[in-house]
Amino acid sequence: MHEISLVQxxxxxxxxxxxxxxxxxxTKVIITIGPLAxxxxxxxxxxFDSLAPEIHYTKHTExxxxxxxxxxxxxxxxxxxx
Amino acid sequence: xxxxxxxxxSADAQDDASSKIFDIHKSLLATNNxxxxxxKEHFDQMSAIAINLISSPGSGKTTLLEKTITKLGNKLKxxxxxxxxxxxxxxxxxxxxxxxxxxxxxxxACHLDANLVHKGIHQLQQEFNIxxxxxxxxENVGNLVCPAAFNLGExxxxxxxxxxxxxxxxxxxxxxxxxxxxxxxxxxxxxxxxNFSTEDAIKEALLINPMLDTLSISSTTEEGIDQWIxxxxxxxxx
Numbered sequence: 001m002h003e004i005s006l007v008q009x010x011x012x013x014x015x016x017x018x019x020x021x022x023x024x025x026x027t028k029v030i031i032t033i034g035p036l037a038x039x040x041x042x043x044x045x046x047x048f049d050s051l052a053p054e055i056h057y058t059k060h061t062e063x064x065x066x067x068x069x070x071x072x073x074x075x076x077x078x079x080x081x082x
Numbered sequence: 083x084x085x086x087x088x089x090x091x092s093a094d095a096q097d098d099a100s101s102k103i104f105d106i107h108k109s110l111l112a113t114n115n116x117x118x119x120x121x122k123e124h125f126d127q128m129s130a131i132a133i134n135l136i137s138s139p140g141s142g143k144t145t146l147l148e149k150t151i152t153k154l155g156n157k158l159k160x161x162x163x164x165x166x167x168x169x170x171x172x173x174x175x176x177x178x179x180x181x182x183x184x185x186x187x188x189x190x191a192c193h194l195d196a197n198l199v200h201k202g203i204h205q206l207q208q209e210f211n212i213x214x215x216x217x218x219x220x221e222n223v224g225n226l227v228c229p230a231a232f233n234l235g236e237x238x239x240x241x242x243x244x245x246x247x248x249x250x251x252x253x254x255x256x257x258x259x260x261x262x263x264x265x266x267x268x269x270x271x272x273x274x275x276x277n278f279s280t281e282d283a284i285k286e287a288l289l290i291n292p293m294l295d296t297l298s299i300s301s302t303t304e305e306g307i308d309q310w311i312x313x314x315x316x317x318x319x320x
Contacts, residue, residue, distance in 0.1 A: 002228035038257035079104045
């Protein structure tokens with residue numbers, strides 16, 4: 001369930017990033033998730049698919065999730081914008 | 083790029099001239115973590131030790147707090163922040179013990195985060211005019227999964243599993259144990275009725291986190307309660 005909170009935090013950061021850099025469209029986002037982060041990947045993806053289209057910058061954003069070999073964090077690694 | 087952080091992201095991304103690539107490497111929990119640091123400073127200013135209690139619903143968090151207040155209420159200055167999805171039933175029980183308590187109802191969210199606790203501390207201080215405390219208990223929303231991901235700024239995190247839940251819980255919910263300081267098995271008066279191995283539970287928990295302290299208690303028969311009280315007294319700032 002807390003996946004949704006984290007998706008909201010991600011979308012907040014993405015919107016800020018787009019605004020600061022005067023971009024209109026975020027095409028791709030890459031995040032890494034540690035196996036001990038306690039995050040269900042499918043739920044995170046589902047949350048993203050549900051919430052991202054509600055926001056101007058992330059209407060058509062592809063989300064790539066990479067599960068790392070260790071760690072307990074969820075990290076926004078790379079954002080590609082136009 | 084990613085030899086540095088080990089995320090194995092290949093640099094295949096985009097050659098499109100209109101695209102711009104931004105490498106961020108920022109945790110999604112960074113905002114929560116920086117608020118948690120502020121909470122910790124706040125606790126320190128109050129000279130309080132903050133304890134985050136995490137367990138499934140019905141493991142005996144509130145009952146343990148009632149018992150703890152009965153035993154320690156006249157020795158230490160205790161306050162409680164109660165987290166629940168709905169109702170202030172738990173806060174009522176603590177209030178009946180004569181201890182300052184605020185209820186945070188998350189309205190659906192399955193965990194407390196640092197921001198909610200920040201508001202809770204201010205509410206506590208305003209309502210009860212508190213400037214010094216010995217122990218602040220933060221009773222998290224009953225859930226062995228989500229609360230584990232959110233640092234609240236606590237000094238100690240206690241994870242509890244009750245005997246009826248089964249001794250496989252540490253193996254099934256490793257994140258809650260990886261981030262905790264103390265693992266407490268509760269309701270041990272029920273051991274005779276359940277197929278629960280304290281040995282297995284502790285072994286699994288220590289495999290996940292070798293630094294864990296462990297205690298076995300029953301709030302009903304008070305077995306092990308003295309060790310819990312000693313643990314709390316050992317945390318108290320001098």
